[in-house]
Amino acid sequence: MVYLPLIVGFSLVAFGYSQDLELQHTLTTSDNYKDTTETVKVTAFLDLLQTSTNPSEKTTIEESSVVERALAWLVTQREADWGWRNDTPKVLTALQLWPREEAHLMAEVLEMQLSLKQMEVEIVVLLWRHHEIPITPPKLAQYCLALSGACQDPRQFHGHDLIATLLHHEPVRDIEFAYASLAACTARSHVRKKQIRRLLDIANTAKDHNIDTVAMTILALRCIVKDHRHRNLQHSLRRPCISLARQQQQDGGFGNLYNTALTLQALQDMNEINNHWNRSAAKSYIESRQDPDGAFTDPNLTAEIVFALSDRGLSHIRNLDCGKYDNDMDNHVEIDGLSKSLYPHGNDSDPRNVTVTYTLWVGANVTENATVTLTAPRNTSFYHVMQAAMDADPRFTFEASEWPNGHYVHTLAGYKEEPMGYHYWLLYRLPEVPDPLAPPANQLVAPVGVDDLLIEEGDHYLFWYKKL
Structure with a gap:
């Protein structure tokens, strides 16, 4: 019964709004979506979606662009409860992403606020009844994306972490898994390396x-590489993008409107693959299939096409300026399945330089010892520090293999790892310069790789070659 007060509260808010609001157009309560084949004049609410060449005259839907006609049709399909039945989250996302003078189009419209409240009611009801009717990952992902598009954190939905719920059971179907990963990344939630590996396997x-x-x-991967810890995965996108582009058919489409x-x-x-497909032909394929009333079959597909043709699709949500930034997004490490902040420092955008030391030890008894002091911008990856050290001192020359999740250093100072003899390089992050007479304990081994390890003022790093 914990959800009942929320449902009642949302209902009262929606009722209060609807009583005070002078509606600009009539809505239907029939069991089917309205037939909108007739020409629809754009009312005061729909005028926000239109651009008229003559402000003194209303613009008809026939004179609007393909996207504007689609958006106008979506608005006419809104139900009496201010939602769009099963398509509420996707339609709301499409309406919210449509630009109007570089601002959120509907942020100041009472109708939009009512629709957002209706969506919250839908989410609460789903949570309340999840034991009777399980929430499917695609549906929950849609709600998470819509909340993110409204500058609301789905990880803090009235005391519930919807992203954690979404990722609790990994979807079996690859497309549902990718959709869930996209929703999590868009909400600036930590995406585990296990999830990234599965996405890379699919790609x-x-x-x-x-x-x-x-x-x-x-x-999903394009969202993930926006995180500076995973920028090294950018090169992994080229091959699957080319493979996808080459699926284009003679009519310009990719099999159907949704695809x-x-x-x-x-x-x-993705300009580097432009010679592998014809983007204009793909757009023409879609535009030529728009219904006279502006629809593309149904609200779900129409919203999806709005994402595609407006160039403000699902990947744009993460870039929205919501007036805040989640510092907890950076520098995470997985410990026993929980995501926690590893280095709780300030604003990651701080450009100041920091000074660190980098030491090499060889052998359990430290028969070789070399240390270099380096200065670099704060939050530089340790891999770049290693490159700078190699340029400054040949003793720090190294070799590394490049893997989907980053670089693996296997050779330093001429010493290559010997798995058969159990000789490996171990990387430590220490609070002080390492002392061979008081070697560091194993719990000080860095929990992340050289690409994910970001330097801070006063850090001391040790690569130690020894037998395990």
């Missing part, structure tokens, strides 16, 4: 998967 075998699965996987819309989002701004 690397793109030819074995459906178009929609590959496109959704690319969207084409999703592909347009996935390949947006």
Whole structure:
């Protein structure tokens, strides 16, 4: 019964709004979506979606762009409860992302506030009844994306972490898994390396998967690489993007409207693969299939096409300026399945330089010892520090293998790891310069790799070659 007060509260808020609001157009309460094949005049509410060449005259839907006509049609399909039935989160996301003078279009419209409250009621009801009717990952992902698009944190939904709920049981279907990963990343939640590996596995075998699965996987990975800890994965996107682009058919589409819309989002701004497909032909394929009333079959598909044609799709949500930044997004490490802050320092955008020491030890008895002091911008990865040290002192020359999750250093100072003899390089992060007479304990081994390890003022790093 913990959800009952929330439901009652939301209902009262919605009722109060609806009593005070002078509606600009009539809504239907029939069991089917309204027939909107007739020409619809844009009312005061719909005028926000239109751009008229003559401000003194209302613009009809026929004179509007493809996207504006689609958005106008979506608004006419709103139900009496201010929602869109099963499509409420996706339609709301489409409406919120549409730009108007570089601002959120609907942020000051009471109708939009009512629709957002209706969506919250829907989420609460789903949580309340989840024992009777399980929440499917795609549906919960849609709600999480819509909340993020409204500048609300789905990890703090009235005391509930919707992202944690979404990721609690990993979806079996690859497309649902990619969708859930995209929602988590968009909410600036930590994406585990296990999840990233699965996404990379899908991307690397793109030819074995459906178009929609590959496109959704690319969207998820493109979101993940925006995190500076995973920028090294950018190169992993090229091959699956080319494979997806080559699926384009003679008519310009990718099999159907949904696949084409999703592909347009996935390949947006991927200019390096432009010679592998025709973006204009894909857009024309979609635009030529718009219904006379502005729809693309149903609200769900229409919203998806709005994402694709407006160039402000699902990948744009993470870039929204909501007037805040989540510092906890950076520098996470997985410990017993929990995500916690590893280095609780201040604003990651601080450009100041910091000074660190970097030491090499060889042998259990430390027969070779070399230390260098370096200065670099705060939050530089330790891998870049290693490169600077190699340039400054040849004793710090190293070799590394490049893997999907980063670089693996296997050779330093001419000493290569010998797995057969159990000789390995171990990286430590220490509070002081290492002393061979008081070697560090194993619990001080860095919990992340050289790419994920970000330097801070006063850090001391040790690479120690020894037998385990």
